[in-house]
Amino acid sequence: MTRVSATDYRDIAQVEDPRVSPDGDRVAFVRKVPTDDESYEQTVYLVPTDGKGEARRFTVSEGVDSQPRWSPSGDRLAFVSTRGADDDRPQLWVLPVAGGEAERVTDVPGGVGNVAWSPDGSKIAFQQSTTAEEREEGLDTDLGDEEYEREAPDPRVVDRLVYRQHGRYKDGAEPHVYVVHLDEAGDGGGAEADAGENANADAPRVERLTDGEYGHVSPAWGDSETLYFGVKRQQGDTEPDDSAVIDIVAHDLSTGETEDVTRTTAWGLVLDATADGRLAFGRTPEEQISMRQSDVVVYDREADEEYVPTENLDRDIALQGGLSWGPNEERVYFLTPDEGDYVARRVPGDASGEPDVLVGEGHATAVSVGGPADDPVVAVAKSEWDHRGDVFCLREGEERRLTNVNADYLEGVDVQEPEEIRFESDDGVELQGWVLTPPEFDPEETYPLAVEVHGGPHAMWSPTGTMWHEFQLLAARGYVVFWSNPRGSTGYGEEFATAIERNWGEVTMTDVMAGVELVCERDYVDEENAFLTGGSFGGFMTGWMVGETDFFRGAVAQRGVYDLSSFYGSTDAFKLIEGDFDTTPWDEPEFLWEQSPVARAADVSTPTLVMHAENDFRVPVNNGEMFYLFLRKNGVETRLVRYPREGHELSRSGEPAHVVDRLERTVRWFDGYSDHHDAPKALERGDDGLSAAENDEDGSGEDDGDD
Numbered sequence: 001m002t003r004v005s006a007t008d009y010r011d012i013a014q015v016e017d018p019r020v021s022p023d024g025d026r027v028a029f030v031r032k033v034p035t036d037d038e039s040y041e042q043t044v045y046l047v048p049t050d051g052k053g054e055a056r057r058f059t060v061s062e063g064v065d066s067q068p069r070w071s072p073s074g075d076r077l078a079f080v081s082t083r084g085a086d087d088d089r090p091q092l093w094v095l096p097v098a099g100g101e102a103e104r105v106t107d108v109p110g111g112v113g114n115v116a117w118s119p120d121g122s123k124i125a126f127q128q129s130t131t132a133e134e135r136e137e138g139l140d141t142d143l144g145d146e147e148y149e150r151e152a153p154d155p156r157v158v159d160r161l162v163y164r165q166h167g168r169y170k171d172g173a174e175p176h177v178y179v180v181h182l183d184e185a186g187d188g189g190g191a192e193a194d195a196g197e198n199a200n201a202d203a204p205r206v207e208r209l210t211d212g213e214y215g216h217v218s219p220a221w222g223d224s225e226t227l228y229f230g231v232k233r234q235q236g237d238t239e240p241d242d243s244a245v246i247d248i249v250a251h252d253l254s255t256g257e258t259e260d261v262t263r264t265t266a267w268g269l270v271l272d273a274t275a276d277g278r279l280a281f282g283r284t285p286e287e288q289i290s291m292r293q294s295d296v297v298v299y300d301r302e303a304d305e306e307y308v309p310t311e312n313l314d315r316d317i318a319l320q321g322g323l324s325w326g327p328n329e330e331r332v333y334f335l336t337p338d339e340g341d342y343v344a345r346r347v348p349g350d351a352s353g354e355p356d357v358l359v360g361e362g363h364a365t366a367v368s369v370g371g372p373a374d375d376p377v378v379a380v381a382k383s384e385w386d387h388r389g390d391v392f393c394l395r396e397g398e399e400r401r402l403t404n405v406n407a408d409y410l411e412g413v414d415v416q417e418p419e420e421i422r423f424e425s426d427d428g429v430e431l432q433g434w435v436l437t438p439p440e441f442d443p444e445e446t447y448p449l450a451v452e453v454h455g456g457p458h459a460m461w462s463p464t465g466t467m468w469h470e471f472q473l474l475a476a477r478g479y480v481v482f483w484s485n486p487r488g489s490t491g492y493g494e495e496f497a498t499a500i501e502r503n504w505g506e507v508t509m510t511d512v513m514a515g516v517e518l519v520c521e522r523d524y525v526d527e528e529n530a531f532l533t534g535g536s537f538g539g540f541m542t543g544w545m546v547g548e549t550d551f552f553r554g555a556v557a558q559r560g561v562y563d564l565s566s567f568y569g570s571t572d573a574f575k576l577i578e579g580d581f582d583t584t585p586w587d588e589p590e591f592l593w594e595q596s597p598v599a600r601a602a603d604v605s606t607p608t609l610v611m612h613a614e615n616d617f618r619v620p621v622n623n624g625e626m627f628y629l630f631l632r633k634n635g636v637e638t639r640l641v642r643y644p645r646e647g648h649e650l651s652r653s654g655e656p657a658h659v660v661d662r663l664e665r666t667v668r669w670f671d672g673y674s675d676h677h678d679a680p681k682a683l684e685r686g687d688d689g690l691s692a693a694e695n696d697e698d699g700s701g702e703d704d705g706d707d
Contacts, residue, residue, distance in 0.1 A: 001412065001439075003413065003477075004413050004469065004473050006663035007660055008409070008469065009663070010660065012033070012388050012409060012469060013033040013406055014031070014389055015390055015403065016032060016066075016365075017067060017366055018366055018379040018391050019379070020049070020379045020393070021070050021074050021371075022071075023074055024371020024372060025048060025371075026046050027047050027049055027391055027393060027402060028044055028058065028070065029068070030045070031057075031405060034656035037655060037657035038655045038656070038657065039655070040064070040656070043060070043061055044059040044065050044068045044077070044079055047402045047403055048402075049393045049395050049400070049402065055403050055405070058095070059079065059102070060083075063082035063083030065079050065081045066080045066090070067079055067113070067115050069116070069124075070117070071121045072117055072118075072120070072121045075098065076094050076095065076121075077095050077097055078095075078115055079093055079115075080092055080115060089109065089110070090112050091105075091107060091108065091111075092105050092112045093105065105180050105182065105203065106126075106180060106206060107143045108141065108143065109128075109134055109143055110129040111129070112127075112128055113126065113128065114217070114219060116221055118221050118227075119224045119275060120224040123182060123224070123253075124180045125177060125178065125180075125227055126178055126219070127216070127219060128176065131171070131172045132172065135176075135211060140208060141206040141207070142203065142206060150171070152171065153172075156171070161242055162241040162572045164617045165617055166617070166647060167616075167646070167647030168615070174213065175216055176211065176216050177208075177209045177251075178206055178207065178209065179209060180204050180205070180206050181204055181206075185203070186203045186204060186205040186206060209258075210231070214231050214240060215240065216231045217232075217268070218268075218271045220273045221273060222273040222274065222275055222277055223275045225253045226250055226252060227250070227251045227253065228249065228250050228273050228279060229249060229251070229269075230247065230264075231247050231249055242575075244267065244284070244289050245263060245264075246264050247260055247263050248260075248262050248263065248264065248281065249261060261301055262279065262301075265283060265284060266283055266294065266319070268319070270322070272323060272324045272325050273325075274325055275329070277302050278298055278300050278325075280296060280298050280323060280325060280349060282295070282296065282297070283295050283308075288501075288582060289575065289579050290575055290579030290580050291497055291501060291579055291580055292494065292497075292498075293314070293316040293317070294319055295313075295317060296309055296310045296317055298349045307349065308351065309347040309349060309351040310347060313336070314494060315490075315491065315493070316490040316497070317334055318337060318342060321335035321364065321366050321367055322334065322366055322367045326369045327371060328373035328374070328376070330348060330349060331346045332348075332349050333345070333367055334347075335366075335380075336491075337490045337491030339432060339492060341360060341362060341363065342363045342364045342460075343357050343358075343360050344359040344367045344380050344394075346358055346378075358378050359380050359399060361384070363462040363464050364380040364381065365380075365389070367379070371395075377395045378393060378394040379391060379393045379402075380392050380393075383462075383465055383468060384463075384464055385418055386415055387406060387468075388464070388468045390402070390404060390405060414440075414476070415472060416436055416441075416472065418471070419435045420463070421515070421519075424514065425510055425514045426510055427510075429487060429496075429511070431485065431486060431515060432484065432492075433484030433515045434461075434463050434484070435480065436474075436475045436482075437475060437480055437524075438475045438477075438480070439475070441524075443523070444524070446523075446526040447478060447525060447526060448478065448526055448675075448676045448677075449479065449520065449529065449530040450479040450482070450530075450533070451482050451483070451531065451533070452471070452483040452534060453486075453508070453512055453534035453541040454483070454485070455536030455537045457488040457489075457580070458488060458489065458490050458497055459489065461483055461485055466651075466652050469663075471483065473663055473667065474670075477667050477671070480524070480525055482519050484515045487500055487507050487508065488504070501582065502580070502581050502582060502583075503595070504540065504541075504544075504595065505595060509548060512545070513549075516551075526676070529675050530551060531552055531555065531674070532554075532555040532556075532606075533556040534557070534558065536559055536561070536618075536619060538558070539557045539558045539619075541560075542556070543560055543562045543600075543627055544597045547599075547604050550605050550606060553670075553674065554606065554607045554609075554669055554670055555606050555609070556611065557608055557610050557611070557624075557627065558610075558651070559611065559613055559616055559624070559648060559651075560597070560624070562596060562597045562623045562626060563626055563627075564585075564592040564593075564595055565585040565589060565592050565593065566622060566623060567619060569585065570620040570623075571619060598627055598630050601627070601630035601634055604634065604636050605636065608631055608637075609641065609665065609669045610639070611624070611641045611662060612624030612625075612640070613642075613646035613648065614642050615645060615646055615647045616646070616648045617648070618648035621642065624640060625640065637681070643658045646658055664691060665682070665690070668682045672684075
């Protein structure tokens with residue numbers, strides 16, 4: 001057995017977005033695996049739910065595929081792909097499940113997302129971001145001219161609060177809702193409709209349903225002529241980017257009329273609807289929204305009544321994991337964080353019963369339901385301590401693991417099982433954490449300690465999830481690894497999550513260090529060789545803690561918030577400061593300075609590596625630059641590493657070479673200050689210890705798919 005290494009990332013497949021077929025017999029999902037230094041192979045697979053067959057690739061390896069969606073009859077699968085494109089604009093494709101060629105049904109400039117079939121299978125709704133000029137010229141429904149390319153404005157003039165997100169600038173593009181009429185031919189559309197070779201008269205007709213300066217999001221069908229979606233409008237003097245209010249509207253395709261139905265408040269809209277007009281969606285209280293738990297809300301349009309079926313569930317709703325009605329349209333299915341697990345639950349939509357857990361232990365990231373109305377099949381993408389993630393389903397009351405996408409890799413590596421620990425903070429609050437020991441662990445020996453702090457701050461770690469590889473890597477390099485869910489985390493109730501209000505650093509550090517002190521009581525842990533790292537809010541805490549204590553031999557601060565005021569002025573998430581600190585930089589500038597890690601830079605003695613992504617618009621790189629400069633001016637051993645082309649999701653979905661490099665630099669920094677590793681300091685090593693960029697061929701020998 002070999003030990004886990006940083007370069008193993010290139011061999012580890014991930015599963016995403018499982019979707020149960022209408023008959024419940026199969027699950028479509030996306031398999032993602034690195035192919036070279038900069039890209040991934042991302043294709044759609046199918047696997048039977050009876051557990052008797054292997055997963056098979058359904059789409060060819062060309063471009064990046066995502067969002068597989070079954071037609072209501074189950075005979076076709078729609079998906080989004082960049083295949084055949086000279087740019088990264090994803091288009092909508094439809095492929096017969098029985099076999100045949102995939103057909104591209106859109107040619108639009110703003111990409112395709114949030115795909116939804118109409119109940120009769122004749123139409124597909126989607127969302128794309130387009131500019132006013134594209135809509136005026138008809139380019140938004142059919143480019144016609146394949147050479148069309150948006151030009152970046154020069155200069156870039158900004159007239160809104162949030163003008164860049166997810167690693168790119170908006171440049172006037174707003175999300176709007178469209179419908180593809182699969183049974184109707186288009187007119188070739190676009191500015192070049194009469195240009196002959198660029199016309200696409202055989203393509204289905206694409207219709208835009210919305211217009212204007214406001215964003216329209218998350219289309220969901222009721223019946224086949226009624227489409228619901230959200231719109232973020234001006235609320236009095238409050239502009240949309242400064243408001244959490246989302247109006248939910250109904251569009252009647254037969255008349256073209258749109259009607260406001262209800263309203264919610266949320267970071268983003270997740271919505272599903274029934275044929276008789278009952279809407280299920282997420283809601284988070286607007287006051288100090290960043291700290292508050294979300295609920296499932298059901299609005300009955302015909303009765304004009306609202307239900308909150310999760311009102312008594314003191315857990316946040318993980319809306320990014322999905323929210324949907326079951327096949328009988330009586331229960332709503334969703335995910336919640338729950339004391340170290342992400343579990344799948346369901347609840348009666350009329351609030352006649354309490355939520356029950358369907359899929360419990362493990363870290364589920366997505367949930368889907370389908371199959372017979374009297375016996376629904378539930379599918380989740382779920383990781384556990386011994387694997388990075390696979391597709392599971394609950395069918396006929398039995399949970400089954402349907403895939404083992406990393407079987408070959410896992411067979412040859414030494415994976416360690418984390419130990420769960422419960423401990424008390426200084427003020428008696430019970431906390432949860434985990435300890436991971438190295439391979440070939442000998443309790444008679446001593447080992448250095450690596451402490452990880454999660455981001456968020458309102459997030460929850462588990463024994464696995466997206467951190468599985470990093471935790472196992474640190475253990476493989478000879479470290480005892482400790483991580484925990486301090487106050488502020490989700491999964492333990494709203495009182496626990498709001499306990500860090502106006503006090504991120506002190507409360508979190510108290511909790512983390514309570515766990516560190518407990519772990520250091522173990523004879524095999526060398527408390528003189530402890531190291532610290534974290535990303536985003538974990539980066540904030542790394543900066544805070546090295547300014548408050550010299551306990552750690554070395555630290556790696558990643559994409560962190562180090563100055564709250566400059567973060568507020570440059571991020572797309574300034575509401576986080578308004579919510580968690582209940583203030584603004586002009587109301588309490590001194591207070592926010594005192595609550596910032598950079599205010600403690602003169603007290604830092606711990607050698608600290610700072611890493612940041614250059615296109616991070618959640619925590620812009622100026623925060624990393626500022627922290628690095630302050631450390632260097634104060635004589636701290638430090639280095640700044642900037643990753644070009646990367647956004648805030650670097651550690652989870654960055655270019656493979658960058659993901660590997662980040663991991664290697666982290667362990668290299670720790671090794672250089674560890675008495676247990678015979679390694680020079682990273683500042684003295686040049687590029688030694690960093691793997692060369694090499695292409696990684698798949699070599700799986702799998703078939704080429706159906707289309």
